[in-house]
Amino acid sequence: MLSRVAEEIYWAGRYIERAENTARLIRVNSNLVLDAPTVVSLGWEPLITITGLEGSFAEHYKNPTERNVVKFLIGDTHNPSSILSSLAFARENFRTVREIIPRTAWQSLNKLYLFAKESVQAGLTQKGRDDYLEGIISGSQQLNGLLASVMYHDEAWHFLRIGKDLERAEMTTRIIDVRSSDLLTDSDELFNHSGLSSIEWISVLKSLSAYAIYRREIDVQVRRTPILEFLFNNSRFPRAVSYCLDSVEESVGTLAHNTKPLKALRSVVRQLNTQKMENMKQDVLHQYIDELQIKLWKFHTALAKQYFLPEVALAEKAE
Amino acid sequence: MAIDLTQYNPAGFYDETFSGKNRARNYCKKLIKRFRKMDEEDLAARQMAAELAIKEKGISFRIYTKKDGAIDRNWPFDILPRIIQKSEWDVIEAGLIQRVKALNLFINDLYHEQKIIKDGVFPAEVLADSKNFRPQCVGVNPPSAIWAHVCGSDLVRDTDGTVYVLEDNLRVPSGVSYMIANREVTKHVFPELFETYAPLPVDDYPTRLHDMLVSVSPRKVKRPEVVVLTPGIYNSAYYEHAYLAHQMGAELVEGRDLFVDKENIVYMRTVAGPQRVDVIYRRIDDEFLDPEVFRKDSTLGVPGLMRAWKAGNVGLANAPGAGVADDKVVYAFVPDIIRYYLHEEPIIANVPTYRCMYKEEREYALANLDKLVVKPANESGGYGMLIGPVSTKAEREKFAKLIKRNPRNYIAQPTLGISTVATIVDKKLEPRHVDLRPFILSGKKTMVTTGGLTRVALRKGSLVVNSSQGGGSKDTWIVADGED
Numbered sequence: 148m149l150s151r152v153a154e155e156i157y158w159a160g161r162y163i164e165r166a167e168n169t170a171r172l173i174r175v176n177s178n179l180v181l182d183a184p185t186v187v188s189l190g191w192e193p194l195i196t197i198t199g200l201e202g203s204f205a206e207h208y209k210n211p212t213e214r215n216v217v218k219f220l221i222g223d224t225h226n227p228s229s230i231l232s233s234l235a236f237a238r239e240n241f242r243t244v245r246e247i248i249p250r251t252a253w254q255s256l257n258k259l260y261l262f263a264k265e266s267v268q269a270g271l272t273q274k275g276r277d278d279y280l281e282g283i284i285s286g287s288q289q290l291n292g293l294l295a296s297v298m299y300h301d302e303a304w305h306f307l308r309i310g311k312d313l314e315r316a317e318m319t320t321r322i323i324d325v326r327s328s329d330l331l332t333d334s335d336e337l338f339n340h341s342g343l344s345s346i347e348w349i350s351v352l353k354s355l356s357a358y359a360i361y362r363r364e365i366d367v368q369v370r371r372t373p374i375l376e377f378l379f380n381n382s383r384f385p386r387a388v389s390y391c392l393d394s395v396e397e398s399v400g401t402l403a404h405n406t407k408p409l410k411a412l413r414s415v416v417r418q419l420n421t422q423k424m425e426n427m428k429q430d431v432l433h434q435y436i437d438e439l440q441i442k443l444w445k446f447h448t449a450l451a452k453q454y455f456l457p458e459v460a461l462a463e464k465a466e
Numbered sequence: 467m468a469i470d471l472t473q474y475n476p477a478g479f480y481d482e483t484f485s486g487k488n489r490a491r492n493y494c495k496k497l498i499k500r501f502r503k504m505d506e507e508d509l510a511a512r513q514m515a516a517e518l519a520i521k522e523k524g525i526s527f528r529i530y531t532k533k534d535g536a537i538d539r540n541w542p543f544d545i546l547p548r549i550i551q552k553s554e555w556d557v558i559e560a561g562l563i564q565r566v567k568a569l570n571l572f573i574n575d576l577y578h579e580q581k582i583i584k585d586g587v588f589p590a591e592v593l594a595d596s597k598n599f600r601p602q603c604v605g606v607n608p609p610s611a612i613w614a615h616v617c618g619s620d621l622v623r624d625t626d627g628t629v630y631v632l633e634d635n636l637r638v639p640s641g642v643s644y645m646i647a648n649r650e651v652t653k654h655v656f657p658e659l660f661e662t663y664a665p666l667p668v669d670d671y672p673t674r675l676h677d678m679l680v681s682v683s684p685r686k687v688k689r690p691e692v693v694v695l696t697p698g699i700y701n702s703a704y705y706e707h708a709y710l711a712h713q714m715g716a717e718l719v720e721g722r723d724l725f726v727d728k729e730n731i732v733y734m735r736t737v738a739g740p741q742r743v744d745v746i747y748r749r750i751d752d753e754f755l756d757p758e759v760f761r762k763d764s765t766l767g768v769p770g771l772m773r774a775w776k777a778g779n780v781g782l783a784n785a786p787g788a789g790v791a792d793d794k795v796v797y798a799f800v801p802d803i804i805r806y807y808l809h810e811e812p813i814i815a816n817v818p819t820y821r822c823m824y825k826e827e828r829e830y831a832l833a834n835l836d837k838l839v840v841k842p843a844n845e846s847g848g849y850g851m852l853i854g855p856v857s858t859k860a861e862r863e864k865f866a867k868l869i870k871r872n873p874r875n876y877i878a879q880p881t882l883g884i885s886t887v888a889t890i891v892d893k894k895l896e897p898r899h900v901d902l903r904p905f906i907l908s909g910k911k912t913m914v915t916t917g918g919l920t921r922v923a924l925r926k927g928s929l930v931v932n933s934s935q936g937g938g939s940k941d942t943w944i945v946a947d948g949e950d
Binding site: 148149150151152153239242243245246247250253254257258261302402403404454456457 | 521522523524698699704708709711712716717718719720722723734735736737738739
């Protein structure tokens with residue numbers, strides 16, 4: 148497989164996953180805001196922090212109002228990570244590698260992109276928002292299902308999966324980081340007495356489609372430590388960081404010349420496996436997540452260096 | 467309410483669907499009968515289905531405007547197919563094979579002994595002025611002496627029914643993927659038509675193309691590595707490059723994916739390391755192919771590609787320099803070229819052409835600009851033309867100046883009464899002007915597509931069929947005679 152194609156596919160996997168996760172985030176925040184007592188303003192700012200786009204947001208908007216944040220995250224093409232931008236990038240990439248991916252997958256993504264673009268005005272209204280986000284999430288899942296069921300499991304498939312699961316792992320850490328940092332306290336006990344905090348933890352679980360599973364498999368009560376353990380270390384829940392990295396490792400394992408990327412990846416996995424969640428202070432958790440994100444980035448760099456087009460070739464092209 | 471066809475009027479042109487007012491040609495009768503049965507609602511539903519299929523399949527092309535830059539447009543498609551009888555097609559096919567054979571002999575001769583010039587059949591000054599003659603290719607021997615592996619020739623029909631070749635595209639002709647897509651869309655929206663007609667299939671083209679490319683591999687291995695070289699996603703024909711690569715199971719590469727080593731071998735950069743390439747179906751113009759030899763500022767090409775080709779380490783289709791015969795002045799000599807190399811009379815006629823380089827022909831052209839079509843030698847896509855009968859005085863004066871300044875660069879042809887075909891316009895059928903671009907593959911063997919790409923000028927009275935300028939397209943059916 149061509150190095151350039153591997154890179155395009157990897158990023159397509161990331162972009163599609165990013166669009167879906169962004170839709171999940173907005174959707175859950177919408178519910179959360181409706182649930183919160185009117186005196187407490189939970190607001191929309193954390194969504195900008197989660198996506199790490201504070202700078203870009205501040206450039207184009209004054210206040211993190213609901214309208215501004217939703218517009219920025221859904222349909223603003225100045226935001227390279229908005230749903231619309233992500234799907235546009237994914238589509239450009241898929242178009243470039245059209246000869247590699249199944250035709251039906253291209254058609255499905257094209258349809259999803261056209262839906263995202265043509266319905267964006269409805270998506271920006273409070274009334275139409277939920278249907279719009281549902282359309283994005285189900286379209287992305289349909290695409291993932293289609294790829295899983297018809298795509299030949301060759302290198303292209305593995306690069307797509309690496310991109311998708313790496314993005315998902317990263318997004319999960321972001322969601323935990325921001326939602327947990329604006330909670331009132333570190334303590335497990337106090338959670339049960341604070342209605343607001345438990346709604347926030349429920350929103351974390353819900354944004355990852357993890358709420359029902361968590362209640363059924365882990366704990367009927369919503370408590371911080373088991374939630375953190377579940378979201379970081381569970382090996383059966385497909386949005387848990389561990390699960391995602393296992394699947395990345397499996398895919399990297401099928402590639403030739405994988406020593407360096409594997410080494411970088413295992414360093415993240417090791418950290419995940421050794422970290423204790425019990426009694427973890429908020430600032431320690433934040434620092435831990437920072438370290439994980441840096442290691443995930445290092446893995447990306449190792450992967451790019453091994454498999455993608457050399458920087459020189461790209462620089463020549465740009466000139 | 468059924469669709470009213472009584473107003474259909476070819477108005478003096480040869481019509482591909484109707485032989486007269488409200489009288490369908492024999493081989494189109496069943497098509498028109500089926501069409502008559504439809505009401506407006508049914509018709510609208512099918513047109514919508516076609517549009518949707520095109521949109522969802524992403525069949526698009528890019529155009530460039532000053533205002534908006536590059537825009538993707540969906541492929542404009544008319545659901546009513548254009549039908550040609552097999553007996554007529556067989557003659558056209560033989561004519562195209564004859565033509566391309568002669569052109570390949572001509573190109574090979576120009577890059578070697580130039581016998582045709584020495585024998586006084588082709589003037590040396592035309593070659594001397596040719597923009598597309600590449601001195602870098604002199605003496606090169608591509609496999610089977612084939613230079614133009616893929617040729618797209620544009621055919622039109624005049625008022626009396628005669629089919630003419632309007633031009634040959636020997637550089638990087640495009641459109642074949644739309645021919646295949648058109649059939650797919652027709653099958654999707656008009657399946658019952660295929661119960662009454664059995665048009666010859668068109669979808670074996672990618673297989674034939676692959677066979678041809680394999681046949682020009684210099685390395686005789688079981689599975690030569692064939693790649694399609696594209697300028698990239700911003701090229702107007704990118705859809706086609708990707709489509710053909712996918713259908714052939716070949717890699718679609720950009721210049722930066724390839725490199726040539728010191729031994730003059732071409733490799734592509736893959737995740738498993740460098741991999742040798744045997745044949746390149748290149749969709750990049752000569753000038754951009756190799757910055758070591760042609761344009762130094764080209765970032766689309768591959769440095770060293772010409773070295774590798776000349777050393778016989780890689781096959782290039784079409785060969786660099788093949789465009790020398792893709793020139794509207796050379797076009798005027800094709801009948802002589804056929805006679806010279808094959809000792810045969812041309813099967814398909816050339817449009818009578820006035821070569822402005824010759825004083826007498828130029829004077830005729832200048833005196834009759836209002837009746838003629840003037841074309842520059844090396845433009846494509848319908849750009850830079852003067853269409854005399856619809857031109858303004860100022861335009862004619864501008865072209866008169868252009869011709870006098872550079873006579874070698876212009877030819878003039880009588881305006882043909884280009885044929886029309888029944889096309890859906892606002893829930894009615896109306897005649898619209900039409901051409902046909904078949905594709906001819908030359909390797910060890912020569913083959914022609916079944917039919918080709920039919921392009922329609924969708925604006926009333928317009929003769930410009932290019933999709934970048936308001937043209938549309940139709941599925942083209944070659945049907946056995948007597949099916950009616």
